[in-house]
Amino acid sequence: MKYLTWFILFIATTALGLQSSGETAKASQRVFRLDGGDVTYVVGINDSGQLQMVYWGKRLPATQEFASPKPVPSASSFDMSSNTTPQEFAGWGEGLYVEPDLKITFPDGNRDLVLKYASHTASKDELDVVMKDISREIYVKVRYHMDPATGIVRRSAEVSNRTGAPIAIEQVASGTYHLPRANNYQLHYVTGRWAGEWDLQAQPIHGGKTVLESRRGTTGSQNNPWVMIDHTTDHDQDQGDVWFATLGWSGSWQIAIEQDAVKGVRITGGPNTFDFSYYLKSGETFQTPYFYGGFSDHGVGGASRLLHRFEVDSLLPHAPHPKLRPVLYNSWEATTFNVNEAGQMALAEKAASIGVERFVMDDGWFGQRNDDHAGLGDWTVNTAKFPHGLKPLIDKVHSLNMDFGLWVEPEMVNPNSDLYRKHPDWVLNFKGRPRTEGRNQLVLNLARKDVHDYVFQVLDKLLNENDIAFLKWDYNRNWSEPGWPAVPIEEQKNVYVDFTRNYYDILRKLREKHPNLEIESCSGGGSRVDLGVLHLTDEVWPSDNTDAYDRLFLQEGFTYAYTPAVMMAWVTESPTWVNHRTLSLDYRFLSAMQGSLGIGADLNKWTAEDFAIAKKMIATYKSIRETVQRGDLYRLMSPREGEQSVTESVSRDGKQVVTFAFLHSSSQLYPFPRIYLRGLDEDATYKLNIVDGKMHEDTPQQATGAYWMHHGADVDLRGDFKAAMFILDRQ
Structure with a gap:
């Protein structure tokens, strides 16, 4: 009760006011809305001062209003409201058992952290919400940026220590995404190893938690920091609601996908918590990596195309016009x-x-x-x-x-190098312990300024x-x-973050x-x-x-x-x-x-x-x-589902369509399955150009987009490891 009283007194002295057209923040409702592409993302401040998810999905009319969110009631004394409420950024406190976004140990041994709304600033595509601990000078700026073209949200957090003493951040995430309650979610992710990366996996989401991670110091191929979630009933590549999240971090990372006690699904991402601690001095601010999230109602294919468009137009160097890759x-x-x-x-x-x-x-x-x-x-x-x-x-x-x-x-x-003979202390190491070599080499500690x-x-x-x-x-x-013996003991685990930050810094400076x-x-x-x-x-x-x-x-x-x-x-x-x-x-x-x-x-x-x-x-x-x-990529046949693989790319202006078809091996005189193209203009005419392989003799030299999509095209592929390619040019 005292937390709620504190919050009511605080909110009475804070003017929220109306914001610009791309975001609403009404004093009576305390609701914030971001719109981009075909997506709406809404959060709000509930009666307990928590930052709570309200809606994330297909874009809604601008006239649609949202009531102030209410904390979700406790499921029981074992799962209190802090665990069932879809908090966007939760500290480890108030009986929190689900994955926290922030966990801190203070010098006096206290580890309780309860974050409440303090203030916000907003513009058309951006929202910053400042949260503060109920008694200590720990501030967290929860940041949102929505890409106007794709509706992809970029989440991050800035943890500021104003306590007058150093603290140990023992767990920190960029934020948590929330999906509506449902019983039929399916998780997609990739696993792998050297020479066997990008192995697609799919599994139902059940109660409990799935953790994808790298403990390797860098991203790693064991898992990749990307997930996609759809409904098990959505079988078409280009139909159905899909949410996805991907982490912009090249160090050890973790994404936790958790179904809570009321069937809500949480996706929390950030630096890996294993062996992690970051020593944050008073007056310093810790910036988390970016955690991107998106939604598509055009299936996993639409979600992929949305990510591709965002990466090319908004993320890559020289975006929105990155250079085409040379041969x-x-x-x-x-x-x-x-x-x-x-x-x-x-x-x-x-x-x-x-x-x-x-x-x-x-x-x-x-x-x-x-x-x-x-x-x-x-x-x-x-x-x-x-x-x-x-x-x-x-x-x-x-x-x-x-x-x-x-x-x-x-x-x-390499230990056999002039550099190592001169600076054996420059590598990651624990003093007095063996230095494990891989490919006859050791890893330089890029967290060190002299190595950087x-x-x-x-x-x-x-x-x-x-x-x-x-x-x-x-x-x-x-x-x-992964030791850093040159710095004080309490700072040695900073290596996980400082190494990656210095790697980015070198890339950035070289490019500049x-x-x-x-x-x-x-x-x-x-x-x-x-x-x-x-x-x-x-x-x-x-x-x-x-x-x-x-x-x-x-x-x-x-x-x-x-x-x-x-x-x-x-x-x-x-x-x-x-x-x-x-x-x-x-x-x-x-x-x-x-x-x-x-x-x-x-x-x-x-x-x-x-x-x-x-x-x-x-x-x-x-x-x-x-x-x-x-262009827009359509996966028409998957090599994981049979003997065939077909991909189709449609240029952004729609004038060119490129299709690749592959056959592993034919058997029993069965022909290659018919190819039904996608993403064409039904009323336009497209001329066929066969680059490699053969088409069935009945294939027209030109036909409408409707014909290519609904009648389809037949390639003549027989034998083992055969391939074909054809181009359609819009007339």
Whole structure:
């Protein structure tokens, strides 16, 4: 009762007032509304001073008003109202048993935290609500930003310590999203491992809690920080209500999906609570990562397209007009560590002959890097391999009308390196304990200012001295022994946050100083892909597995959460090192052309016919690149559900439609299932262009959008590992 009395006295002295048209905040109702795209998001202050979810779903008329929210009654003495009320940001107090957004230990041992409304500011697309503990000077600014085009909400929180003494933040989230009470929710997420990332999972949401996480120091491929929730009755890719949430954080993370005692569903996301503590001094503020949430009533396909549009138009560097991904060649499979000036020049000439636009030299160019046992950390050119530095190679690449890219792994060090011999204390370690190596390397502690400064300086020097357009930034192991013995004990766990913040800071400063530089995030494949790193890099490497058939699965899982505009996909050798599976060059190209195309094969082994196929395919890709990278993606048949896979991309202006079809193997004389396209203008006429493969002989050369969507199209695919591609051009 005293908390409620305190709140009533406080609210009597606070003027709420009316806000702008995009948000309502009425003194009598204390309700806040954000509208964007086809989505409405409403929160309010209830009678207990809690920030409570009111509505999140399909956009409602502007005339629709909402009553002030009421706390949900206690389900019992075991589940008090604090657990059943859909609080947007709850401290660990008042008998809270569900996942808290904030847990603090104070110097006197107190751990009770009860947050109540203090003030707010609002504009058309933004809302900040300040919450304060009932007795201590802990303030939390709960922040909302709604993307006007897609309705995707960006949540975050700022925790300010004004107590006059340091505190230990033991758990902190960016916020909690809430879904309406229902009994038939289904959770979608991805799991994986090296060379087997992006494995789609689906399971019913039951009572209790599902925790997806990485404890690895970085994002990790075991889980990805993205979830999607629909109803189990919604079976069509493009129908039904879907909510999704994805975390913009490249460190250890956690998303908890919890069904509470009254069947409400909560999605709480932020830094991982395992081994976590952040020492926050008086006067300091802790900024959480961004936690994005969205809604679509067009199924999981519509939710994916919404995320893709948001990423391209609002998140990527140079948004809303990020550069289309150039066709690149990477030297790794051709040379591994055995790079040298003459060999790279010869590969560059071959790459240029098929239309490649960017030549990337991979590992082996620096220090004593002849294998993976030495050299990491010593970012100087190996003069035995490049006696005149990199300039002659770069000049050669430029003369062939390509730009030049380089592989780096700046956060790592080999014990066999000049850097480690000079600074063995620079790695993550616990004093007096073993230092576990992975791939013969250790992780530099980027949380240290001297390490941060070193990494930035060596990369900045490399870019100043060489005309480098692109860095493939790799990261080939996860953390072990995450100690920081150079700082006081109470601050040592800050490493989980400060490492990632300094990583972002280096990326940001490099981009500011070298504005034409482009960067790829790579971590032995897809182990560091999230909306945090995507804001600072131009593309990502989804997997080291480049088997073109496996890629159909990997790429499908990837595109549930991330746009094909950043999904690098290479054409590599056959048979592949992964499965020793033999696939035709046409098949390998068509698989890779569903993303951002690259070539990673050993061109020294190619025949004249291979070069001719590649030249044709690359020219075709350039004509469809904008549609594939920025258009609307429809997944028409899933490789997880049968022998076939079909994807369709529709350009933003609707003028071009690109369809890829793949057959694993045919049997018993059954034909390939009919393909029913989506997203076309029913009354417009579309002309057919068959790029690869064959269509049924009855297929018209042009037909209406209604015909292609309702009558459908038949591709003639028989045999094992066959593929086809056709284009429709609106007349």
